[in-house]
Amino acid sequence: MLPNLLHDLKESTKSADLLQSCITINNNRIYFTYFSTLINQEKFHHDVLSFIQLSKGDWNHLHLQDLQAMIPLEGMKISEELDEVIKSLVRGSIFLQLDPHLHEGLIIDLSDQKSGLRDHNDTENEFSVIGPKVGFVESLDINLSLLRRGFGTEKLTFEELSIGKMSKTRIVIAYLDGITNPEYINTARQRLSDLDFDIVFESSLLEQLITDNSNSPFPLFLSSERLDRIMYSVLNGEVAILCDGSPFVLTRPTSLFSFFVSPEDYYLPWILGSCFRLIRYFGVAFSILASSFYVAILTFHYIVIPRELLGPIIESRSNVPFPPVLEVLFLEMTIELLREAGSRLPSKVSQTLGIVGGIILGQAAVAAGLTSNILLIIVSLSALASFTTPIFKISNTIRFLRFPLIVLASFWGGFGIMIGLMFILGHLLRLKSLGAPYIVPIFPFRNNSFSDSFIRSSFTQLNNRFFTTRPLSTKRFNVKKNKDIGDDYNNE
Amino acid sequence: MQQRIKENYAISGYFVFFLIAVTQAAATLFNFQSLALHAGQDAWISIILIGVSLHLIIWMIYKMLGNPAKDVIDVHQTVFGTIIGNVLSLIVVGYYFLMALFFLRSYMEVIQVWVFPSLRTWVIAGLFICIIYYVVSGGFRVVAGFSFFYLTLIPMFFWFYFPTRQGDLGLLLPIFNHSLIDVIKSSKSSCIIFFGIEPLLIYLPFLKAGQKHEKWAHFALMFSTFKYTAIMIVTLMYFSQGLLKHTFWPTMAMTQNIEFSFIARFEYVFIFMWQLTIIPTVCIPIWCCTRIMKRVCSIKPGLSLPFVLAALLIAALTLKERAQIDAFGTFINDCAIYFHFAYIPLLFIITWIVARLKGKRKITKIDET
Structure with a gap:
C-alpha cells in the first residue's frame, strides 16, 4: 500500500502553523500543505492558486507534471519522500497534492525572502564621513546581489554550503576566480564543511568555530558590515565568508594591520x-x-x-x-x-x-x-x-x-x-x-606591501596586489601621474 | 642524511642577518668595553681585528655545510662515523646550553644591578623561562621572527650621538702605541661579544637557498663589528683611561646623562627594550639544543625542551655572585675562542680532506669499472 503523505505530514508536527487546505475544481480535490508563517501569501494566491483555477485543462486526467508546467515559478519538484518534503516545508515551500494520488506531490518554493528582515543598513557601527554608506543586511541573497553588482564581473565566484545540523544555514564562500589563491579557498571550504554545529546565528560565531586558534584574544578574521571594505579585501585576493542571517561578512586570510585600515584612507588624499x-x-x-x-x-x-x-x-x-x-x-x-x-x-x-x-x-x-x-x-x-x-x-x-x-x-x-x-x-x-x-608584512617580511600598511601611498604606487595574500595575478590597475605636457620649470 | 626541511618550515635566506646580528647584540653590550682594556685607547683596533677574522669562519661554515645544505650533525656523522659523531654532537649541545645560560644570566645581572636590586633571581629567571618555552615551542619560524624585531632597536644606537658631544677626540691619541701582542690579547678577551655565529651550524638547512644568502651573514658580522667599534670609540672618547678602568658599566654610564623634558635616566628604556634581543638570543641556542637532541637521540622537542629549560633555570640560580658570573664569562670566552678558532677550522680541514679522499675513491672506482 502506498503511503499517505497528507496524513503523515499532519502527524509529523504538532505545530499550529502547519496548515492543510483543500480546494475543489470540477470535483477534483487539490490539497495544500504549508507553514503559514513562512510562505509569501501574495505569491501563493497570485502565482499558484489563480493559475490553477483559471486553467482550462482536462481536469479528470490531470497529472502533477501538467500542474508543474502550468505554474510560472521556478524551483518546483515532484517528490515522494517524506523527509525531503518536510525539509523543504520548513524552508518556506508548499506541498501540493492531487486527491487520489496522495503518495506524491509537488513542492513549490514560495518562501518569503524579505519578511522579518530589514532592507538596508546604514553602517552605523563602522561609520565613515566620506564614502558609500551601504552595509550588508541579514538576508544572504541581498548581500550576494550587493557584492555581485559591486564587482560586475563573472570572475566573482560564490560557493554555497549549508551548515548547522538543525538550522541548515546557508553559507557562501566568495572569491575572485583566478586571483585568490586556491589554497585559502580549499582551507576555508574544508574547515566549513568539517564543521558540526546545531544553529549558526552569526558569522562571528562561525569565526570562532573555524578559527586557527580559538584561545587568542586577537580576532583572526576581519568582519565588517561595510560593502566597500569587503569588496576591497576580496579584490586583494582574500576569501569572504557570508552567512545567512548575519550582516557581518568575514574575510580571510587577514593580517593584524588590516584591522587598522579604514576605507576612508583611500577616499582621502x-x-x-x-x-x-x-x-x-x-x-x-x-x-x-x-x-x-x-x-x-x-x-x-x-x-x-x-x-x-x-x-x-x-x-x-x-x-x-x-x-x-x-x-x-x-x-x-x-x-x-x-x-x-x-x-x-x-x-x-x-x-x-x-x-x-x-x-x-x-x-x-x-x-x-x-x-x-x-x-x-x-x-x-x-x-x-x-x-x-x-x-x-x-x-x-x-x-x-x-x-x-x-x-x-x-x-x-x-x-x-x-x-x-x-x-x-x-x-x-x-x-x-x-x-x-598573522603579522605579515612584518614577519614574514614583505617588502612590497609597505606601501599600504603603515601608510597609504599614492595610487601610482599601489598598482599591484600585495604578496601578503599570495594572489595568482598581481596586476590591479595602472594609474599614472597626470602631467601637464607644457609645464616644465621654465614655463615653456 | 636528513631529509630536506619542508618548505613551510623554512624561512627566507636573508633572515640569517637578523639571526646573527641579534645574537651578537646581547647583554655584553652594556659592559664589553672593560673586556678589551689590554690595548688601552687602541681597543677599537682589536675589535676590528676579531671582527675581520670571523669573516673567515663564516666562509668556512658555509663552505663546509653548503651544497647541499646540511647541518653539523651530518658532518660529524660522515667524518667521524655514527657513534663518535653523535658523541661530538652531544658535546656541542653542552656548548649551546652554556651560551644560552651566559646570555640569560648576564642580562639578569643587569636588571638586578640597575633596576631591581631587591627582585629575587628566581622570579626573573622564572619569567624568562616561561617566555622562552612559549617562543621555542612555536618552532624555528617563531624564533627567527622574534629576532627580526631587532630591527626596531637599531635606531636606539643613535643615542650614542649624545655622549660624543661631551667626548674628546684627543683621548684616542696616540694611535698604535700598543704592541701587537696587547692588541691580540684584548681581541682574545673580547671574543665573547661576537658570540652567535655558531648556531648557524644547526639552522643553516632551515634557510631557503641558504648558500645564496651567504652575503647576509657577512653583512651581519660587518654590522656588529661596525657597531661595537663605534661604541668603543665613543667610550674611549668619553672616558679617560683611568676612569674607564673603574667604570663597570660604561655603556650605561654614558646613556645615563641623556635627559629630555619628558624622560630622564635614559638607560632604563635601554635596559627594558633590550629584552627584545635577549629573548631571541637565548631562544636560538636553546632551539639548537632541542634540534640536536631530536636528530641524534630522536628525543621529541616536547620532551627535551622542558628538560633543557629546567636545567637552565637551575644553572642560572646557582650563579649567584658577581665574581661567579665574571669567572663564568671568562670560561665561556675561552670556550668560544676554541670553538671558533680551533674547532671549526679543524672540522673544516678534516671535512675537506675526507671529501677529497672520497672523491678520489669514487674516481678510482669509476676507473675500475
Whole structure:
C-alpha cells in the first residue's frame, strides 16, 4: 500500500502553523500543505492558486507534471519522500497534492525572502564621513546581489554550503576566480564543511568555530558590515565568508594591520590618509601602554621622571591614599563600566550617561581624592584612543590587553611590561589566519606591501596586489601621474 | 642524511642577518668595553681585528655545510662515523646550553644591578623561562621572527650621538702605541661579544637557498663589528683611561646623562627594550639544543625542551655572585675562542680532506669499472 503523505505530514508536527487546505475544481480535490508563517501569501494566491483555477485543462486526467508546467515559478519538484518534503516545508515551500494520488506531490518554493528582515543598513557601527554608506543586511541573497553588482564581473565566484545540523544555514564562500589563491579557498571550504554545529546565528560565531586558534584574544578574521571594505579585501585576493542571517561578512586570510585600515584612507588624499592611519597606530600603542606606564613609573621608576615634571605629578597625587595600581584599576574599571553600560542602553539614554559618568564621576573622583588629575587624563585619553580603531573587534582586544599589563607593571615595573609585551609578540608570531601568518608584512617580511600598511601611498604606487595574500595575478590597475605636457620649470 | 626541511618550515635566506646580528647584540653590550682594556685607547683596533677574522669562519661554515645544505650533525656523522659523531654532537649541545645560560644570566645581572636590586633571581629567571618555552615551542619560524624585531632597536644606537658631544677626540691619541701582542690579547678577551655565529651550524638547512644568502651573514658580522667599534670609540672618547678602568658599566654610564623634558635616566628604556634581543638570543641556542637532541637521540622537542629549560633555570640560580658570573664569562670566552678558532677550522680541514679522499675513491672506482 502506498503511503499517505497528507496524513503523515499532519502527524509529523504538532505545530499550529502547519496548515492543510483543500480546494475543489470540477470535483477534483487539490490539497495544500504549508507553514503559514513562512510562505509569501501574495505569491501563493497570485502565482499558484489563480493559475490553477483559471486553467482550462482536462481536469479528470490531470497529472502533477501538467500542474508543474502550468505554474510560472521556478524551483518546483515532484517528490515522494517524506523527509525531503518536510525539509523543504520548513524552508518556506508548499506541498501540493492531487486527491487520489496522495503518495506524491509537488513542492513549490514560495518562501518569503524579505519578511522579518530589514532592507538596508546604514553602517552605523563602522561609520565613515566620506564614502558609500551601504552595509550588508541579514538576508544572504541581498548581500550576494550587493557584492555581485559591486564587482560586475563573472570572475566573482560564490560557493554555497549549508551548515548547522538543525538550522541548515546557508553559507557562501566568495572569491575572485583566478586571483585568490586556491589554497585559502580549499582551507576555508574544508574547515566549513568539517564543521558540526546545531544553529549558526552569526558569522562571528562561525569565526570562532573555524578559527586557527580559538584561545587568542586577537580576532583572526576581519568582519565588517561595510560593502566597500569587503569588496576591497576580496579584490586583494582574500576569501569572504557570508552567512545567512548575519550582516557581518568575514574575510580571510587577514593580517593584524588590516584591522587598522579604514576605507576612508583611500577616499582621502594619500598624505591625509597616511597621517590619520599613523595617528590610529599611535592611538593603539598609547591605549595599551599608557596606564601601565603610569603604574610602572610611579611605583618603581620615579627616577625617570625629569625634575620639572616631578612637581605637577607630586602635587596631583599628594591627596591620593592608594598605591598607583589601585588608583589605575579603579579608574579603568569605571571607564569599562561606562563603556559596557553605554553599549547596552538606548542611544538617547547613553548620551546622558556619558555626561554623568564621564564628567561628573571623573571630577568627583579627583575632588574626593580617589585618583589624581593626571591619571584621569591618561585613562580617559587611552579610552578615547582605543575607539580610533575602525573595527570594533580589535578595539575589544586592546581594551582587554591593558589589564594584564597593568598587573604586570604593578609587580615588576618596566620589566613586567616588557615581559607582557614579549608574550604578546610571541603570541602574534605564532598566530595564523587560515594558515597564513598573522603579522605579515612584518614577519614574514614583505617588502612590497609597505606601501599600504603603515601608510597609504599614492595610487601610482599601489598598482599591484600585495604578496601578503599570495594572489595568482598581481596586476590591479595602472594609474599614472597626470602631467601637464607644457609645464616644465621654465614655463615653456 | 636528513631529509630536506619542508618548505613551510623554512624561512627566507636573508633572515640569517637578523639571526646573527641579534645574537651578537646581547647583554655584553652594556659592559664589553672593560673586556678589551689590554690595548688601552687602541681597543677599537682589536675589535676590528676579531671582527675581520670571523669573516673567515663564516666562509668556512658555509663552505663546509653548503651544497647541499646540511647541518653539523651530518658532518660529524660522515667524518667521524655514527657513534663518535653523535658523541661530538652531544658535546656541542653542552656548548649551546652554556651560551644560552651566559646570555640569560648576564642580562639578569643587569636588571638586578640597575633596576631591581631587591627582585629575587628566581622570579626573573622564572619569567624568562616561561617566555622562552612559549617562543621555542612555536618552532624555528617563531624564533627567527622574534629576532627580526631587532630591527626596531637599531635606531636606539643613535643615542650614542649624545655622549660624543661631551667626548674628546684627543683621548684616542696616540694611535698604535700598543704592541701587537696587547692588541691580540684584548681581541682574545673580547671574543665573547661576537658570540652567535655558531648556531648557524644547526639552522643553516632551515634557510631557503641558504648558500645564496651567504652575503647576509657577512653583512651581519660587518654590522656588529661596525657597531661595537663605534661604541668603543665613543667610550674611549668619553672616558679617560683611568676612569674607564673603574667604570663597570660604561655603556650605561654614558646613556645615563641623556635627559629630555619628558624622560630622564635614559638607560632604563635601554635596559627594558633590550629584552627584545635577549629573548631571541637565548631562544636560538636553546632551539639548537632541542634540534640536536631530536636528530641524534630522536628525543621529541616536547620532551627535551622542558628538560633543557629546567636545567637552565637551575644553572642560572646557582650563579649567584658577581665574581661567579665574571669567572663564568671568562670560561665561556675561552670556550668560544676554541670553538671558533680551533674547532671549526679543524672540522673544516678534516671535512675537506675526507671529501677529497672520497672523491678520489669514487674516481678510482669509476676507473675500475
